[in-house]
Amino acid sequence: MSLKLENISVDNENEVILKDISYEFQPGKIYVLIGRTRSGKTSMMRLVSGLLASDEGSILFRDKDFDGVPIWDRNISMVYQQFINYPNRTVLQNVEFPLLRAGISKADAKARALAMIEKVGLTSFLDRKPGQLSGGQQQRVAIARALVRNADIVLLDEPLMNLDFKLREQLREEFRELFTSAKEAVTIYATTEPAEALILGDELLVLHEGRIIQFGKPADVYENPANVDVARIINDPPMTILNAKIQDGQIIVGGNIKFKSPKHLGDQSNGDYQIGVRANEIVMNGKGDLELEGTITLVEVSGSETLIYADTNAGEVIIQQEGIHNLEIGQKVLAAIDPKRIFLFDGSGSLSSAPGN
Amino acid sequence: MKKIAKYSFIVLWSLFVLAPLSWALTTSFKPPAAVNNGVTFIPWLQFQPTLNGWKDILGISGYANLIPNMINSIIITFFATLISVVFGGAAAYGLSRFQYGWKKYKNPDIIFFFISQRIMPPAVLAIPFFLLLKSLKLLDTHIGLILVLTSGLMPIVVWLMVDYFNQIPKEIDELAMLEGCNPLQAFSRTILPLSKPGITVASLFSVIFGWNDLFFALVLTFTNVKTLPAAVVALNGTITPFWTLSASAIFAILPLIGLAFVAERFLSKGSLTGANR
Amino acid sequence: MANWNVSNSGLDFIGGANWVEMFQDGDFWSSLTRLLQLSFFTTFIQYVLGFACALFAWRGIAARKFFRVLWLIPMMTTPSVMAIVWRSIFREDIGAANGILNSLGIATVSWSTSVGAAKFTILLAEIWQWTPFMFLLLLAGLLSLPKEPFLAAEIDGASPWRTFWRITFPLMAPISIGAIIIRLIEASKIFDSVFALTGGGPGNATETPAYYLRTVSLTEFQISYGATLGLTYLVVAIIALTIISKVLAWLARSKGI
Numbered sequence: 001m002s003l004k005l006e007n008i009s010v011d012n013e014n015e016v017i018l019k020d021i022s023y024e025f026q027p028g029k030i031y032v033l034i035g036r037t038r039s040g041k042t043s044m045m046r047l048v049s050g051l052l053a054s055d056e057g058s059i060l061f062r063d064k065d066f067d068g069v070p071i072w073d074r075n076i077s078m079v080y081q082q083f084i085n086y087p088n089r090t091v092l093q094n095v096e097f098p099l100l101r102a103g104i105s106k107a108d109a110k111a112r113a114l115a116m117i118e119k120v121g122l123t124s125f126l127d128r129k130p131g132q133l134s135g136g137q138q139q140r141v142a143i144a145r146a147l148v149r150n151a152d153i154v155l156l157d158e159p160l161m162n163l164d165f166k167l168r169e170q171l172r173e174e175f176r177e178l179f180t181s182a183k184e185a186v187t188i189y190a191t192t193e194p195a196e197a198l199i200l201g202d203e204l205l206v207l208h209e210g211r212i213i214q215f216g217k218p219a220d221v222y223e224n225p226a227n228v229d230v231a232r233i234i235n236d237p238p239m240t241i242l243n244a245k246i247q248d249g250q251i252i253v254g255g256n257i258k259f260k261s262p263k264h265l266g267d268q269s270n271g272d273y274q275i276g277v278r279a280n281e282i283v284m285n286g287k288g289d290l291e292l293e294g295t296i297t298l299v300e301v302s303g304s305e306t307l308i309y310a311d312t313n314a315g316e317v318i319i320q321q322e323g324i325h326n327l328e329i330g331q332k333v334l335a336a337i338d339p340k341r342i343f344l345f346d347g348s349g350s351l352s353s354a355p356g357n
Numbered sequence: 358m359k360k361i362a363k364y365s366f367i368v369l370w371s372l373f374v375l376a377p378l379s380w381a382l383t384t385s386f387k388p389p390a391a392v393n394n395g396v397t398f399i400p401w402l403q404f405q406p407t408l409n410g411w412k413d414i415l416g417i418s419g420y421a422n423l424i425p426n427m428i429n430s431i432i433i434t435f436f437a438t439l440i441s442v443v444f445g446g447a448a449a450y451g452l453s454r455f456q457y458g459w460k461k462y463k464n465p466d467i468i469f470f471f472i473s474q475r476i477m478p479p480a481v482l483a484i485p486f487f488l489l490l491k492s493l494k495l496l497d498t499h500i501g502l503i504l505v506l507t508s509g510l511m512p513i514v515v516w517l518m519v520d521y522f523n524q525i526p527k528e529i530d531e532l533a534m535l536e537g538c539n540p541l542q543a544f545s546r547t548i549l550p551l552s553k554p555g556i557t558v559a560s561l562f563s564v565i566f567g568w569n570d571l572f573f574a575l576v577l578t579f580t581n582v583k584t585l586p587a588a589v590v591a592l593n594g595t596i597t598p599f600w601t602l603s604a605s606a607i608f609a610i611l612p613l614i615g616l617a618f619v620a621e622r623f624l625s626k627g628s629l630t631g632a633n634r
Numbered sequence: 635m636a637n638w639n640v641s642n643s644g645l646d647f648i649g650g651a652n653w654v655e656m657f658q659d660g661d662f663w664s665s666l667t668r669l670l671q672l673s674f675f676t677t678f679i680q681y682v683l684g685f686a687c688a689l690f691a692w693r694g695i696a697a698r699k700f701f702r703v704l705w706l707i708p709m710m711t712t713p714s715v716m717a718i719v720w721r722s723i724f725r726e727d728i729g730a731a732n733g734i735l736n737s738l739g740i741a742t743v744s745w746s747t748s749v750g751a752a753k754f755t756i757l758l759a760e761i762w763q764w765t766p767f768m769f770l771l772l773l774a775g776l777l778s779l780p781k782e783p784f785l786a787a788e789i790d791g792a793s794p795w796r797t798f799w800r801i802t803f804p805l806m807a808p809i810s811i812g813a814i815i816i817r818l819i820e821a822s823k824i825f826d827s828v829f830a831l832t833g834g835g836p837g838n839a840t841e842t843p844a845y846y847l848r849t850v851s852l853t854e855f856q857i858s859y860g861a862t863l864g865l866t867y868l869v870v871a872i873i874a875l876t877i878i879s880k881v882l883a884w885l886a887r888s889k890g891i
Contacts, residue, residue: 051531071534078535084528088550101537149536359794367690367701370683374708377762380730381719392728476871478823480847481864571714571826572844586712590830593718599728606719613710620710620770621703 002026003048003153003186008057010043010210017043019210021057025186027152030179032201032218033190035233040210041190045155048188049076061152074153077146081158083138085130091117091141092126098149116148119178136167147178154179156189160196172199194236198222206230223356228274228349237279237307239343242315244275251275251339254314259290262339265353273352276343279320284308288336292317296331310335378607385410385604392599410604420601423608426588430568431612433499433584437506438563442556445514450544452515453522454530468519474512479572487576497581505577506567513566514559521555522548554623561620568613585609656862665843666870672753672842673821676760681814683761684768685806689798691769692776702773709766713759717830720759724831749839752832756840759827764820768813775809776802811882818878822871843867 003025010017018040025031033041046052048059050071059066066074077098085094092110095117099109117123120140130138139159146154160168176199179187191197197204198218206214206221214226225231231239245252246268251261253275261268294310294317301307301324308319310333317335327333344353383398386406400406409418416422448471451457452464486505487496495501525548533543574587583591589605597605656662691702708716723730724745732742745751783805787797803810825844828834834841834849841849847867851860 049531049535070539071531072537072539074535076535078532080528080532082526082528084526084532086529086532086547098536145536363690363695366686367695370687371701371704373762374705374766377716377719377723378707378711380723384722398730398733473872476819476822476868476875478825478844478847478864478867478871480823480825480844481868483848484851484860484864565710569712569714569826571712571829572848576848586714589712589715589718593721593830599722602718602722606715609715610711613712614707616710617703617706620706621699 002062004060004063005048006058006060008047008054008059010047010052010054016210018047018054021210021212023205023212023215025188027186028183029202030187030189030200031203031205032197033188033205033207034192034194034197035207036192039207041207042157043210044207045078045157045188045190048153049078049155050074075149075151076153076155077149077151078154079139079142079146079156079159081161083130083135083142083162085138085141085145087130090127090129091122091133094130094141095145095148098145102149112148113144116144119147120144120174136163136171139163139171143178150184152185154185154187156187158190158192161192172196175200194222194234197234206233208233224351224354225343226351228276228345231276231343231345231351235278237320238318239276239278240282240315240317241274241276241345242317244273244314246270246273251342253290254292254312257290257292257314259339262342264340264355265342265344268344268352272347274345274349276345277337277341279307279318281338281341282317282319283336284319284321284325285334286336289339290337292335292337294333294335296327296329296333298329299325299327301325308333381603381606384599385601385607387600389598389600407600410598410600410602411608413598413601414605414608421588421592421605423585423588423605426583426585427608427612429499429582430585433502433506433582434564434567436499436503437510437567438560440503440507441510441514441563441567442560445511445559446518446552446556448511449515449518450522450548452519454527468516471512472516474509479509483572483576486573490577497578499582502573502577502582502584505573506570509570509573510563510567513562517559517562518552518555521552521558525551557619558623561616561623564616565613653862655859656866659863661838661841662843662846662863662866665838665841665846666867668840669822669824669842670874672756672760672824673818676757676764677814677817677821679757679761680765680768680817681810683765684813685772685810687765687769688772688776689802691773705769706766708762709764709770711763713763714826714830716763717759717827720755720762720827721831724755746832747836749836752836752840755831756827759831760821760824763827764817768817771813771816772806772809775806775813779805807886811879811886814882815875815879819875822875 005021005023005025008021009019011019021040021044033044035041043052047054050066050069054067061069061074086097089097092113095113096109099112100106104112114123114126117126120143122137122140122144125133125137130141133141139162143156143159146156160171163171189196189200201218204214204216204218204221205212206226208229214221214230221230222234225234228241231241242253246261247270249261250258251273252258292312292314294312296308296310297316298309299306300309304323306321306323306325306327308321308325308327310317310319312335319333319335341355343351343355346352380398383400383406384392386400386408387404388407388409390404412418413420414423416424452468457464457467490496490501490505493501495504529547529551530540530543533547534540538546568584569586570584571586571590574584575590578584578587586609589602589609592602592605687705691698691705695701724732726732726742726744726746729745731745736742743751745755779802783801784797787801792800823844824842825848828840828842828845829848832840834845838846843863844867847860847863850856850863
């Protein structure tokens with residue numbers, strides 16, 4: 001019952017879209033694909049659905065070659081990022097459509113459609129056309145239509161990206177509930193937001209430049225990013241990554257700022273490294289074993305927190321500070337870092353040590 | 358001051374638009390004296406309207422009968438439009454959804470190639486088509502003219518409809534396919550209903566250009582099949598009294614005037630944006 | 635390249651004789667020049683008038699729908715049939731044109747025997763017939779324009795004239811170019827009005843290449859010569875139109891549109 005990708009590669013003239021992708025998806029789980037834009041998430045989904053052809057490798061579903069199966073026989077549902085619905089059909093007709101195509105009787109189709117529409121909370125909009133609905137409602141129609149079929153594979157390509165913040169939070173909650181009904185299906189959800197990945201995913205796949213660079217349980221990936229790229233992708237706000245040297249038990253950043261290498265890093269040989277610190281672990285104008293002086297380059301107030309970007313001698317530092325602070329670009333600020341919270345990446349960028357919980 | 362200029366333009370232009378039509382209309386009802394003894398304009402005031410002109414062209418007085426010609430025009434325009442829209446629409450859909458190419462000539466070049474067919478002056482094609490139809494024994498037949506007109510109308514249809522199809526997101530096709538439709542079903546069940554405005558506009562232009570064609574009608578049809586415009590022009594060639602001529606003119610253009618309403622309706626719906634480049 | 639007499643269908647290869655004849659054929663070349671003047675002039679006027687109509691029918695006046703339908707009508711009429719109507723208007727003796735002029739105290743104009751007047755009648759017929767075509771395309775374009783720039787201009791207190799030159803006109807540039815090119819393409823084939831209105835006259839003062847071609851091929855039965863003319867006509871049209879569209883596009887780009 002699994003979906004297996006083996007050594008899939010897709011390239012487009014000079015551009016590598018997907019490189020050497022191999023993974024096995026099991027039914028009943030929600031897999032989250034996370035990565036930057038153009039990292040290959042959409043391509044991977046289009047590959048599974050049959051809308052994109054692979055140049056190398058094979059796709060197997062239930063141990064049978066998927067390549068020979070035309071799109072319309074694959075029993076796959078897809079939710080797009082741009083709320084795609086049939087504009088000339090009402091909400092009810094939209095959700096009934098896939099069932100009628102599958103040969104289900106009109107009465108049954110209507111019943112199932114109505115049930116699903118109720119589940120997404122759109123019962124009062126049955127006779128409206130998508131053009132008369134708000135963005136959130138349109139996307140719910142798309143989701144209802146995707147789930148009503150009990151398809152074998154459900155693909156969602158950044159479905160919440162075009163919705164406002166509040167709606168995103170609300171729908172995220174609803175998703176977990178909705179997807180319990182897709183027990184037999186392989187659900188693949190693509191996003192750029194770590195928060196969504198952590199909330200929704202049973203398994204996480206991190207995509208970067210067309211490759212899978214890490215996979216595992218979301219919490220594991222979050223605590224132990226395999227390398228610097230993953231650390232950048234999985235953290236929002238971004239993780240501060242600084243170039244560092246280790247010399248005789250001391251870490252040197254910014255050329256001349258030294259501090260003692262913390263215990264959790266263990267014994268490390270001398271050489272070039274990179275250290276990473278989460279934004280919410282850096283304190284503004286606080287005290288710490290590592291203190292960096294910097295000049296503010298950007299301030300973003302978001303919700304009840306302030307994001308501060310500052311240029312220091314050691315590199316760019318990103319601080320997430322509680323509360324709303326009135327700061328100006330050019331102001332001087334002190335970034336205090338507790339070495340016990342440092343991630344260490346070796347010269348090639350792979351994780352050497354993580355601070356743990 | 359500006360308002361006066363604006364309104365006088367509107368009034369003058371409207372009068373200009375109506376002038377020839379009202380002249381033809383009133384003239385068609387004039388008795389001989391009203392025409393030959395000086396110029397008259399206003400019915401009932403300057404002359405007594407009669408139905409002579411109209412009787413002449415409708416076969417009642419035995420002078421001429423334009424009704425068969427009208428029927429011919431209707432048949433020919435209808436089929437030419439039908440074929441152009443069906444095949445042109447299919448071509449446009451293909452050009453919108455798929456990538457064709459031969460060496461470095463891709464879709465935009467193909468579309469340009471289509472529209473460039475309109476540059477071809479009918480005059481240049483007169484002889485080739487004449488000889489072609491002659492050898493196919495299709496001269497002076499409905500089918501012959503339908504085929505020739507279709508070749509001129511299809512480019513317009515393709516050009517208009519590619520734009521329309523491009524405005525329908527490709528994702529809808531994909532969605533239909535994912536939900537169990539093969540490409541043909543995806544097209545007929547989802548895209549086609551959505552492209553009604555495009556089809557209407559394309560048909561509108563096809564009907565106008567097809568009905569109004571004079572050149573090919575003159576060259577390729579003679580006695581058995583004569584379209585309405587050709588018949589009216591033929592009347593012009595012989596010495597036909599004014600009132601009859603005017604009646605024939607009004608008769609010939611009446612059917613299409615209704616289309617002005619159709620065109621306006623689509624302007625209001627904003628669906629003609631596809632015709633812009 | 636061959637001489638082909640319709641009556642006896644044999645093919646005699648006469649080499650370049652047709653082409654030589656063409657180069658010496660003053661009538662053909664003057665018909666091309668005439669076409670150039672005619673199409674440019676009418677297209678320009680149709681563009682200006684059509685744009686004015688489009689602007690007014692866009693939002694400017696009450697009873698918009700009525701005027702839109704009214705102003706679209708000429709386009710829906712059959713050009714060749716309308717040409718006959720125009721002819722009846724411009725008849726020297728019993729036509730409306732002279733009738734009106736007379737009652738205004740102006741001398742009668744000999745519409746069909748004076749070259750200038752004959753050209754005028756063709757111009758008038760063409761303008762009447764095709765300005766609505768421009769009107770339609772331009773109005774559709776105007777209707778598809780975004781509202782924001784205009785709202786901003788209103789807030790800034792720009793006069794209607796200024797709004798037009800700085801906002802409307804530049805925004806309509808691509809559509810204008812498209813409409814002009816399409817109209818030029820169709821104008822290069824003018825036949826119907828010449829055929830029914832002036833018969834190419836007086837003499838051949840209003841002959842267009844299309845008309846001349848027909849005369850040569852079908853009334854004089856010089857089919858192969860007609861083919862030569864046709865080919866040249868086509869090539870000239872293609873070259874001219876390509877140049878014009880490139881020039882227009884370049885103009886638009888250099889103005890930063």
